[in-house]
Amino acid sequence: MESKEKALKEKIVDTGRRLYARGLAVASSGNISARLSEETILITSAQAYLADLSFSNIVKVNLNDDSKLEPAPSSELPLHKLVYKNSPAAVVLHCHLPLANGYFAVNSSLEVLTFESRFYLGNIPVIKQET
Secondary structure: OOHHHHHHHHHHHHHHHHHOOOOOOOOOEEEEEEOOOEEEEEEEEEOOOOHHHHHHHHEEOOOOOOOOOOOOOOHHHHHHHHHHHHHOOOOEEEEOOHHHHHHHHHOOOOOOHHHHHHHHHOOOOOOOOOO
């Protein structure tokens, strides 16, 4: 394994642990990817626990190849691929914050309550989940 790939895997593992430690991810919710080259990314595998990631939970994916991979990459791979193909993004971090999940389980929109939130965030659109 080349040093750039190893360094990126170490960062992904560390980021997963930090997200979990801060309460921003639980169980197997969320996924992380990083651009390895123009055509290659590293992404966490399906059902990987961000708190307990290891190199074996990180899959190398060619952005232009739809071959079946082992282990299976995150089910969010199509979203990650679209980001990388349409932007110069170096990293995609997709979290399912427990508080946000609970909030939207009972609310269909996000009400901005403070001036600062309204100033910095504006109107925050919410997309209804259909899955």
